[in-house]
Amino acid sequence: MEEKKKVMLSGIKPSGDLTLGSYLGAIKNWAERADKYDCFYFMADLHAITVRQNPADLRRWTLAQIAQYIACGLDPKKNTIFIQSHVPEHAELGWVLNCYTMFGELSRMTQFKDKSAKNADNINGGLFTYPALMAADILLYQADYVPVGEDQKQHVEICRDIANRFNGVYGDVFKVPEPYIPKVGARVMSLTNPTAKMSKSENEDTGRVCLMDRPEDIMRMFKRAITDSGSEVRFDPENKPGVSNLMQIYSSATGKSFETIEREFAGQGYGGFKLAVGEAVVEMLRPIREESERLLADKAYLQSVYREGAEKASAVAARTIRKVYKKVGFIER
Ligand code: TRP
Helix, strand or coil: CCCCCEEEEEEECCCCCCEHHHHHHCHHHCHHHHHCEEEEEEECHHHHCCCCCCHHHHHHHHHHHHHHHHHCCCCCCCCEEEEHHHCCHHHHHHHHHHCCCCHHHHHCCHHHHHHHHHCCCCCCHHHHHHHHHHHHHHHHCCCCEEECCHHHHHHHHHHHHHHHHHHHHHCCCCCCCEEECCCCCCCCECCCCCCCECCCCCCCCCCCCECCCCHHHHHHHHHCCCCCCCCCCCCCCCCCHHHHHHHHHHHHHHCCCHHHHHHHCCCCHHHHHHHHHHHHHHHHHHHHHHHHHHHHHCHHHHHHHHHHHHHHHHHHHHHHHHHHHHHHCCCCC
């Protein structure tokens, strides 16, 4: 008998273009995961509106992200790709879990504190209860693993606390998930500030390359990339963070080792090296950009993907919500 695969789930807020950093650091390795895990990926539009969004942008980003993930190799036949608001059980379980999440716990969340500081004119209830909705996202699918970055670990932690609290009262309703730390992808830093991570929405940083950027823009960004004093292409993140970051990117794009790269550019200075990295990135991203554009133009196809995804997701989510409603004492309709 075929063994049941473990469930993996991740949400992505549709709030910006995907970057070279998220591609090399994570997404690139997602395609092959589907063989081992039952994977759910959803566009977290309910979470996105905890900060004010322009409706047209939100619509555009949501579709663009689906297209970009598929273009990066996520196969919609092998993975469940859907839009959070299409599966109403997220909001439903989110409400129930709100009632099992404490004011004190929510007040201690670092993301809430950070975002309240940044959006002082819009510290809304949704921003505060964000972790309860995220717990619902995860627990609805009885997920075993949640791949997250450092900044989201606390949210998985509170999800576990909520699940254990609920299970403690009602018996084993939820699988208690674990954070999943993927085997190391490249850690790509900003091209203009190589000691900070290349991030998608934080700042309109010129050091950020997006998957949809045009080749001439990518080349311009690499030509302007910050390097270090000296002129030697050598991997030394401590003393040469700029050059080391470029080497990391070049190595991921071409598969060449650091030693090979050092030999290739020995005695050539930084100028030629930066051009070579830019060109390698352009060639690596070209098929992804072209495929994303092709998919984005095919609205009927995208629609079939997110509809099928929502259907598959709903089947699982409905089972969990039925169980939860019964446990807490709601009358079946
Ligand atoms: N909070 C996550 C982020 O900002 C997005 C997210 C929403 C998520 N629901 C999730 C991630 C469930 C993992 C699992 O990146």
